[in-house]
Amino acid sequence: MKGWLFSPVPKGRIAAFRTLIYLFVAADLVFFTSWVHNHAAVPGNLYKPLLVGRLLHLPTPTPTLVNTIFWILLPVSIAAATGRFHRLLGWTVFVLYFEWMIIAMSYGKIDHDRLGLLIALATLPTAGRARHGEEETTEAGGWALRMTQMGVVATYFLASWAKLRFGGLHWLTGATLARAVIRRGTWLGHVVVRVPHLMQISQFGIMAFELTSPLVFFVKPRVRYAMVFGFYLFHLVTIATITISFIPHQVAMASFLPLEKVRPLALFRRLPYFTRGRAAGHAVAVAGDPVVDRPGQSGHRAEAKQSSGRSPEAGGISE
Amino acid sequence: MNGLSSRGKAIRIAVTLLIVALGLAGSLWGTDGDFPLGPQLQFANADPPNEPVVVLRVEAVDTTGKRFELGEKQSGIRRAEIEDQVERFRANPTLLTSVGDAYARRNPGRPALVEIDLIARSNELRGGEPTGRYTDENLAVWRR
Numbered sequence: 325m326k327g328w329l330f331s332p333v334p335k336g337r338i339a340a341f342r343t344l345i346y347l348f349v350a351a352d353l354v355f356f357t358s359w360v361h362n363h364a365a366v367p368g369n370l371y372k373p374l375l376v377g378r379l380l381h382l383p384t385p386t387p388t389l390v391n392t393i394f395w396i397l398l399p400v401s402i403a404a405a406t407g408r409f410h411r412l413l414g415w416t417v418f419v420l421y422f423e424w425m426i427i428a429m430s431y432g433k434i435d436h437d438r439l440g441l442l443i444a445l446a447t448l449p450t451a452g453r454a455r456h457g458e459e460e461t462t463e464a465g466g467w468a469l470r471m472t473q474m475g476v477v478a479t480y481f482l483a484s485w486a487k488l489r490f491g492g493l494h495w496l497t498g499a500t501l502a503r504a505v506i507r508r509g510t511w512l513g514h515v516v517v518r519v520p521h522l523m524q525i526s527q528f529g530i531m532a533f534e535l536t537s538p539l540v541f542f543v544k545p546r547v548r549y550a551m552v553f554g555f556y557l558f559h560l561v562t563i564a565t566i567t568i569s570f571i572p573h574q575v576a577m578a579s580f581l582p583l584e585k586v587r588p589l590a591l592f593r594r595l596p597y598f599t600r601g602r603a604a605g606h607a608v609a610v611a612g613d614p615v616v617d618r619p620g621q622s623g624h625r626a627e628a629k630q631s632s633g634r635s636p637e638a639g640g641i642s643e
Numbered sequence: 644m645n646g647l648s649s650r651g652k653a654i655r656i657a658v659t660l661l662i663v664a665l666g667l668a669g670s671l672w673g674t675d676g677d678f679p680l681g682p683q684l685q686f687a688n689a690d691p692p693n694e695p696v697v698v699l700r701v702e703a704v705d706t707t708g709k710r711f712e713l714g715e716k717q718s719g720i721r722r723a724e725i726e727d728q729v730e731r732f733r734a735n736p737t738l739l740t741s742v743g744d745a746y747a748r749r750n751p752g753r754p755a756l757v758e759i760d761l762i763a764r765s766n767e768l769r770g771g772e773p774t775g776r777y778t779d780e781n782l783a784v785w786r787r
Contacts (some may be wrong), residue, residue: 329659330655330656332644332646351782359719359721362715362719362749363719365719365745365749366718366719367744367745368711369741370724370728370738370742372727372728374678375676376677376678384674410668425678425679426678429678429725431720431722431727432724432726432727433676433721433727435684435685436685438679440677444664450647450655460644461644461645462644463644464651467647467659471659471662478683480668480680482683483683483685483687485670485683485687486682486683486684486685487687489670489682490682490684490688491688492687492689495688495689497692497771498689498690498691498695498771499690499692499694499768499771500686500688500690500775502690502692502696502768502771503690503696506698506773507698517692517772520772523771530673568685604743620660629755630738
């Protein structure tokens with residue numbers, strides 16, 4: 325169990341996950357969950373503080389508070405995406421984004437799509453230094469990803485538990501999905517809701533998939549990736565039918581993926597234009613260069629060989 | 644490999660157990676107000692297959708006589724937030740002016756509102772499928 329919790333992962337994966345998560349926070353502020361900013365204009369008498377807000381004695385949001393958090397969090401999250409000052413910037417993003425979410429959920433509607441994201445933000449500052457492409461493995465990073473994965477899977481598993489607790493077994497044969505389509509369905513949703521019994525069959529399917537989601541931790545990598553692909557497919561269907569995207573959860577779910585293999589900037593630097601530009605400024609080793617046969621030997625040709633042999637991404641700290 | 648010290652592991656194990664315990668407690672006994680560790684209540688209610696599906700909306704009339712929906716785009720308040728506090732609006736329709744105030748702050752210069760209505764649309768269901776029929780009911784009205 326202890327080994328599982330701290331399964332080492334390449335530092336490059338942590339660097340990539342950091343970039344993804346912190347860029348998402350910036351995008352979430354201005355695009356995906358931009359409605360939170362709207363609470364600046366809502367009068368305080370509609371504020372319904374959460375337990376955490378009461379325990380921490382958080383103030384009733386005002387336009388100044390909401391705008392201040394927004395304008396600090398946006399640049400800080402973009403800076404955190406570089407991977408530099410991962411503790412200072414990481415903890416700042418976590419504290420501000422957590423307060424941002426408390427402001428979001430304190431007017432009577434609570435969303436359940438970001439447990440994994442909040443756990444990622446709370447654990448990434450503890451994951452240690454990590455550079456893009458770095459192959460050395462890290463246990464601290466492994467724990468951060470494992471915790472995020474647990475948050476993602478708990479979102480499914482505890483959702484099935486909540487259905488049984490609040491809806492009971494009637495949930496399976498009830499009209500929950502039909503209600504969702506009526507309230508927020510797309511054109512496609514309104515088509516499928518008319519297919520006899522399809523909604524009830526889907527409810528059985530959802531319950532089965534949510535109850536069995538923890539199996540993702542016990543299967544071989546190929547099956548695991550297939551299951552995660554299935555999870556993504558589920559969200560594709562919900563966005564297409566009832567406009568429920570769960571996008572923060574989907575981003576956190578990338579903690580299951582070998583993100584270190586996705587290196588857009590390294591790929592960009594390898595484009596012919598850039599490699600030509602680099603080669604033009606340096607001497608390039610060619611066949612027939614003298615071989616260096618002892619330590620410390622230097623010379624024009626040996627230096628040239630050294631510089632051209634450098635990998636394009638070795639010099640970058642982060643992307 | 645960059646390993647963790649035994650102290651580093653012990654702290655992380657303690658944090659893990661704490662979060663798991665709070666998360667389970669939230670799901671077993673908690674309510675939605677315990678965010679972020681409350682129950683995962685998304686679509687958790689069992690809706691009866693033959694009872695109408697109610698959808699709330701807020702409508703407003705301005706000084707020019709124009710009637711329009713005062714939805715999330717206009718007021719910044721989400722429909723579900725209105726629905727959660729519906730009993731407060733019914734008991735005290737003047738509270739609808741707070742929705743109007745939010746609209747006025749977000750849309751400076753627009754004509755003032757003279758009426759705000761909270762309307763419930765009941766969509767008929769038969770055997771878990773919508774029939775397409777509905778009825779509207781005014782739950783609360785505020786007039787200047």
